[in-house]
Amino acid sequence: MNLFKKKRKKNxxxxxxxYEAKFEKKASYALPEIRFVVFDxxxxxxxxxxxxxxxxxxxxxKNNSIHISDSFEAFLYQHFYHAKNIEIHGILQEERHERIxxxxxxxxxxxxxxxxxxxxxxxxxDKNMINYALKRHGxxxxxxxxxxxxxxxxxxxxxxxxxxxxxxxxxxxxAEKFDISKxxxxxxxxxxxITAIAFMKIVxxxxxxxxxxxxKLLK
Amino acid sequence: xxxxxxxxxxxxxKNYPPxxxxxTKELESLSEEVSIIYKVKGEIIFAxxxxxxQYFYVVHKGAVVLTKEPNDEVVDLCDEGDIFGLRPLIxxxxxxxxxxxxxxxxxxxxxxxDFKPIIKKxxxxxxxxxxxxxxxxRNPYSNSYRGKxxxxxxxxxxxxxxxxxxxxxxxxxxxxxLITCSENTTIKTIAIKMTEKKVxxxxxxxxxxxxxxxxxxxxxxxxxxxxxPITTRAKNVMSSPVITYPKKMTVTQAQMAMMxxxxxxxxxxxxxxxxxxxxxxxxxxxxxxxxxxxxxxxLKAIKRANGxxxxxxxxxxxxxxxxxxxxxxxxLTLTSKIISELNDACIKQIIKIALNKMDAQPPVKFAWLxxxxxxxxxxxLHTDQDNAVVFENVxxxxxxxxxxYFLDLAKIVTKGLFDIGYEYCPAEMMASNPDWCLSxxxxxxxxFHWITNPGPDQVLLxxxxxxxxxxYGETSLxxxxxxxxxxxxxxxxxxxxxxxxxxxxxxSPSGFFRxxxxxxxxxxxxxxxxxxxxxxxxxxGARVLVLSHKVxxxxxxxxxxxxxxxxxxxxxxxxxxxxxxxxxxxKFRTKHGLLHNDSGRFIALTKLTKEEKIKLKRSFKTIKDxxxxxxxxxxxxxxxx
Numbered sequence: 001m002n003l004f005k006k007k008r009k010k011n012x013x014x015x016x017x018x019y020e021a022k023f024e025k026k027a028s029y030a031l032p033e034i035r036f037v038v039f040d041x042x043x044x045x046x047x048x049x050x051x052x053x054x055x056x057x058x059x060x061x062k063n064n065s066i067h068i069s070d071s072f073e074a075f076l077y078q079h080f081y082h083a084k085n086i087e088i089h090g091i092l093q094e095e096r097h098e099r100i101x102x103x104x105x106x107x108x109x110x111x112x113x114x115x116x117x118x119x120x121x122x123x124x125x126d127k128n129m130i131n132y133a134l135k136r137h138g139x140x141x142x143x144x145x146x147x148x149x150x151x152x153x154x155x156x157x158x159x160x161x162x163x164x165x166x167x168x169x170x171x172x173x174x175a176e177k178f179d180i181s182k183x184x185x186x187x188x189x190x191x192x193x194i195t196a197i198a199f200m201k202i203v204x205x206x207x208x209x210x211x212x213x214x215x216k217l218l219k
Numbered sequence: 220x221x222x223x224x225x226x227x228x229x230x231x232x233k234n235y236p237p238x239x240x241x242x243t244k245e246l247e248s249l250s251e252e253v254s255i256i257y258k259v260k261g262e263i264i265f266a267x268x269x270x271x272x273q274y275f276y277v278v279h280k281g282a283v284v285l286t287k288e289p290n291d292e293v294v295d296l297c298d299e300g301d302i303f304g305l306r307p308l309i310x311x312x313x314x315x316x317x318x319x320x321x322x323x324x325x326x327x328x329x330x331x332x333d334f335k336p337i338i339k340k341x342x343x344x345x346x347x348x349x350x351x352x353x354x355x356x357r358n359p360y361s362n363s364y365r366g367k368x369x370x371x372x373x374x375x376x377x378x379x380x381x382x383x384x385x386x387x388x389x390x391x392x393x394x395x396x397l398i399t400c401s402e403n404t405t406i407k408t409i410a411i412k413m414t415e416k417k418v419x420x421x422x423x424x425x426x427x428x429x430x431x432x433x434x435x436x437x438x439x440x441x442x443x444x445x446x447x448p449i450t451t452r453a454k455n456v457m458s459s460p461v462i463t464y465p466k467k468m469t470v471t472q473a474q475m476a477m478m479x480x481x482x483x484x485x486x487x488x489x490x491x492x493x494x495x496x497x498x499x500x501x502x503x504x505x506x507x508x509x510x511x512x513x514x515x516x517x518l519k520a521i522k523r524a525n526g527x528x529x530x531x532x533x534x535x536x537x538x539x540x541x542x543x544x545x546x547x548x549x550x551l552t553l554t555s556k557i558i559s560e561l562n563d564a565c566i567k568q569i570i571k572i573a574l575n576k577m578d579a580q581p582p583v584k585f586a587w588l589x590x591x592x593x594x595x596x597x598x599x600l601h602t603d604q605d606n607a608v609v610f611e612n613v614x615x616x617x618x619x620x621x622x623x624y625f626l627d628l629a630k631i632v633t634k635g636l637f638d639i640g641y642e643y644c645p646a647e648m649m650a651s652n653p654d655w656c657l658s659x660x661x662x663x664x665x666x667f668h669w670i671t672n673p674g675p676d677q678v679l680l681x682x683x684x685x686x687x688x689x690x691y692g693e694t695s696l697x698x699x700x701x702x703x704x705x706x707x708x709x710x711x712x713x714x715x716x717x718x719x720x721x722x723x724x725x726x727s728p729s730g731f732f733r734x735x736x737x738x739x740x741x742x743x744x745x746x747x748x749x750x751x752x753x754x755x756x757x758x759x760g761a762r763v764l765v766l767s768h769k770v771x772x773x774x775x776x777x778x779x780x781x782x783x784x785x786x787x788x789x790x791x792x793x794x795x796x797x798x799x800x801x802x803x804x805x806k807f808r809t810k811h812g813l814l815h816n817d818s819g820r821f822i823a824l825t826k827l828t829k830e831e832k833i834k835l836k837r838s839f840k841t842i843k844d845x846x847x848x849x850x851x852x853x854x855x856x857x858x859x860x
Contacts, residue, residue: 057222057223059224064256064257064258065254065255065256065257065328066224066254066255066256067254068222068224068225068228068250068251068252068253068254068255069251069252071222071224073222073223157645158645158646160645160646161675161676161679162646162647162648162676162679162680163645163646163647176634177643179280179634179637183227184223184227187223189222189223189224190223190224190227193223193224193227197257197325200257201257201323204257204259208741208742209741209742210740210741
């Protein structure tokens with residue numbers, strides 16, 4: 001009980017206030033009305049403190065439709081540059097994509113996602129990557145609800161002693177299971193696309209289970 | 220905003236007309252406006268009389284069925300790359316046909332507002348639209364208009380066009396990949412080429428002009444009889460001059476032409492005379508394939524298929540053949556034999572294609588096993604795939620490398636099976652799973668473990684695995700494994716007790732007042748589970764009885780009961796009743812599956828006629844009698860729970 005150390009309300013920049021304001025209205029729980037933003041980040045590595053985001057790709061899914069015009073793709077300037085990552089991501093520093101700063105990318109991303117439900121494969125990683133970037137610019141964490149396709153996928157598996165459930169399912173495995181082409185794999189938007197299709201198929205499977213509700217899904 | 224996904228959409232569209240006529244830049248900017256829509260199997264895309272959407276659709280993955288009133292008659296089936304729902308947008312009217320996802324489908328929805336300028340700008344696109352309106356191209360499914368963007372109003376107003384009339388209109392499909400040789404090619408070379416390419420004829424050309432034709436018949440009549448040596452030249456043997464026709468001909472015309480000249484191959488040339496370039500060949504087989512669904516023709520088509528997609532097309536025709544058999548009330552024993560044979564051929568062909576796709580030959584001999592319903596030859600409809608691989612024993616240090624080869628092969632095969640309509644097994648009982656891709660000695664060990672430690676899981680695994688059937692590969696491996704199984708079960712008869720109690724685990728089909736018991740929750744609430752409650756008890760019962768009699772090589776449940784009736788004359792009546800019930804239930808399931816385009820496992824009771832219900836109930840009595848027999852024979856009662 002420390003009444004005097006009451007959290008001081010910070011003065012956040014306009015873009016953050018605008019983003020925050022979008023959460024004031026209560027979100028809908030009708031599945032066809034929910035805007036899901038499926039996203040993926042490509043990074044220089046797995047260390048939240050030292051590694052940086054190379055690119056962010058995101059698509060919106062609403063009522064089982066992806067509108068390509070409502071998608072997001074940003075490539076960031078790189079100060080941290082690990083040669084070993086080129087192999088995986090194929091993003092070369094000199095490549096032709098137009099680049100923006102980390103802050104600019106965050107501003108655009110926040111504007112794009114709004115209060116949508118965020119979906120990613122192994123979402124914890126992408127979430128942290130964004131949150132650490134926000135922190136570097138003095139911003140609090142993302143306020144959105146998160147869904148992780150790797151967790152959701154496990155819920156679709158049949159409960160059978162004959163089927164050992166693995167602790168992890170990679171995006172490649174999901175792509176194979178759901179017959180999704182692995183073209184553009186390891187680009188942020190390409191991976192986001194695979195995740196989005198897998199996500200729609202997973203939700204469809206979950207819907208058939210008893211006691212399914214959108215509210216529960218988002219819990 | 221051009222991005223990775225719009226580029227991907229453009230990349231897909233550019234392969235299909237009319238988008239192939241649009242230049243890359245425009246196609247890319249069109250793609251930026253596309254929506255990607257996921258539809259579950261059976262989901263409606265638009266209904267008849269619904270107001271036209273702002274989009275028309277291109278099938279990216281899956282298939283869409285177009286239907287019209289009355290009775291939801293199928294008008295067309297759209298596959299990957301096909302366009303539908305465009306006409307109402309141009310004519311400014313409501314939809315006159317309905318569209319529904321036939322399979323799980325991904326659609327590209329293209330806004331008409333962005334497409335209209337393209338029609339105006341590119342004459343070829345406009346021409347395509349008009350041509351597809353005016354011409355009939357081939358479609359085996361309907362009395363209809365494949366590839367048509369406008370539905371022909373005249374035809375909708377006409378009463379049904381019947382199939383025969385249609386053949387008069389259908390353009391004949393011909394193979395454009397000509398197999399040719401010159402006049403001086405030796406017969407031996409030609410025969411080798413024909414064998415390689417799996418064709419029945421070779422066109423002899425001189426400067427691209429057809430001068431003669433050599434068919435299988437010529438080889439038989441002129442070479443095998445010793446009339447000419449195999450070293451002779453093409454010009455000595457060929458039939459000449461070639462009978463040529465222009466390429467725009469209908470199925471009926473082609474058929475007439477063959478009858479008229481009593482020949483089996485027609486050569487198509489640019490202007491229809493021998494003085495222009497040869498562009499294609501029509502064989503009698505091509506015509507037969509167009510004319511109808513006949514098992515022999517389908518079988519040949521499967522064997523000629525060089526890609527999964529082609530097999531998928533044949534599979535759909537197998538389904539309509541099946542429908543025909545059921546409509547005509549052909550005995551199920553015969554029906555299931557034919558359909559299983561065709562299904563088998565599909566699997567074999569898929570494995571052959573997969574083997575071709577591998578970089579190397581199999582390191583050792585192997586056998587591909589079909590398990591479950593497929594192994595029992597009871598799979599009339601597409602259900603899940605259950606399969607396994609057994610390969611020859613290899614030394615320990617080569618085991619993993621060998622397994623990896625077969626796992627890679629199995630991945631291609633299971634994907635191929637998936638592509639033609641067999642869902643992946645939800646419990647991963649597939650040869651692409653390392654647990655189901657074992658060497659002979661590993662299989663022996665594993666089955667030995669199941670038989671000697673019969674817990675519920677082991678019994679379940681055995682009941683799926685023990686119905687295996689060789690689908691492709693080395694027979695001796697399978698025989699060896701079967702012998703091992705029988706020897707082991709003989710030594711451990713306790714296993715039968717567990718297998719029998721497993722067979723009694725299926726929930727009862729009817730309640731105390733002889734009412735149907737339906738599912739209580741989940742997706743199929745209030746549906747009757749025909750498989751679990753009625754078919755499984757029969758299948759499981761037949762298996763344990765037949766195994767205990769050491770009967771080999773009979774996998775089919777109905778046939779197993781017939782054999783049992785023969786072996787146990789005192790129970791003949793019951794077993795024959797079981798055999799009858801199995802067939803009746805299987806037929807029932809197949810009919811319902813075809814009706815709803817699903818596995819037919821779950822039945823909506825409200826949709827059954829009284830007669831159907833009585834028939835079903837009659838089979839329940841037989842099931843109950845069978846279960847009593849199992850209880851007494853294997854003394855299961857005192858073990859249960």
